[in-house]
Amino acid sequence: MTSIEARAIRPHDESFTPERSPFVWLVEREILRFLNIWRYAVLGPVLSAVLFVVIFGSALGRHVDPIAGVTYGQFIVGGLLAQAILSVGFFNGTTSLYEARHDKYIHDVFASPLRWWEINAALVTGGMVRGIIVGAGFMAIAAPLAQIGGVVRPFVFAFGTLGVLVVASQIGVIAGSLAKSLDQVYSMESIIVLPLGVLGGVFYSIQQLAPPWGVATALNPVFWLVQVERIGLLGHGDVSAASALIAVWVLALALSIWSAVIFGSGRLKA
């Protein structure tokens, strides 16, 4: 008999007192997951977003008039930051949760002492950490390229970015919980997330559009994510800072409630 069989039997009447929080373990696993695939998960999104600044901002931007007193390169950085965070948040949640459901290793998590809200929060935190790394990487290159000296409204930028991170991560987790196939995951990205990003005012101001298109853009949730980043960075946008912050946080709250209902109701279980 080895030590595995010969160990003392665990008492059955002890309360659960973890040496280290299972939630912290799951967050660590989520971070480790994307760091293991860092070229795809981190480097790729940073480079893609930076390329937009190089091509649209530096090369083509010379032929575009300043918008609200800033160069075109400076104008698009905030929106590109929002779009990069949205894209990585979406893919982080969908791939992590969809793969876990598909390969059924989520059973390992459900069967453990982790509570439903800890599982939900760990998945969201993983997406947020990835968004912070990608966002910071992008800003570290894009800000000097576009000659952005600093953040004009730090509170709006910090609180707004936090909201954008929550929104992006929650969208990913919700999509990952609803997707029934890999095709659905990728089609959600290409048919919903990407077009909403492009039409969300990343490359243009709502002031440049005819009224019906301006209204249509304002109905796009990504527009508000773009606005909050742009206002934070440059000090102004198409809407007021307060309305952008409120819109982003209402969206974050609504998505968090939706996600909580999915996890809390046990919908992810058979």
Added chain:
Amino acid sequence: MGNAGPAALSIKGLRKVYRDGLTAVSDLDLELADGAFFGLLGPNGAGKTTLIGSVCNIVRPTAGQLSVFGHDYRTRAARRLIGLAEQEINVDRFLSIRQLLVYHAGYHGIGRKTAVRRADELLQRFRLDHKADGRAYELSGGMQRRLVLARALIHQPRLLILDEPTAGVDVELRSEIWRLVKGLNATGTTILLTTHYLQEAETLCDEIALILAGRIVDRGSAASLRDRYEARDISEVYDRVIAAEAAS
């Protein structure tokens, strides 16, 4: 084994109807004494995996009360006491083999040092130490089966649930798994086992239940079942129960 404490597993009125309308388990009652070696036998689709999934918080029961050593099955106190080795090989593809074990221990609240020590101990015990830094999908079927079993054991469960643990493994590994499970049971771990190897269930289990169409149709020790059905062995009992149910 001592029966003074609560039952290792108590199931009352378990019912599971899936979204497509399939009733997998119907008003099932079952009790396992602490320290038992319990075999659950039945054909594919009988409801074994649904029953196990319900106990392990993987399947959401439609109705019923389930408790593990007196704790509601959904509580953390209950879940830390259960170890599950599922029939399907379900392992995290993003982690290395050692990390799989360490993180599983972590989900059960175990600290890093202990988790790493136990992982290394189990990797050695299951002869997977030379593969520790590889990925589970690189392992052979038998090695994957050993890994799933090691994962089920790392948090030292008091109730070990094994769903077809020897499916698709060679004779040598099968004997090794049975030896290990017997050793665990001898030191007090309650075992709930499903298997298609009826003779082995007969030898290993001190009680056997026959499940069909989501209901326990009979249960007892191997000897009592043989007597009741005037059968030479459990295979014959099994055939007669299946035939009788099909006829009714």
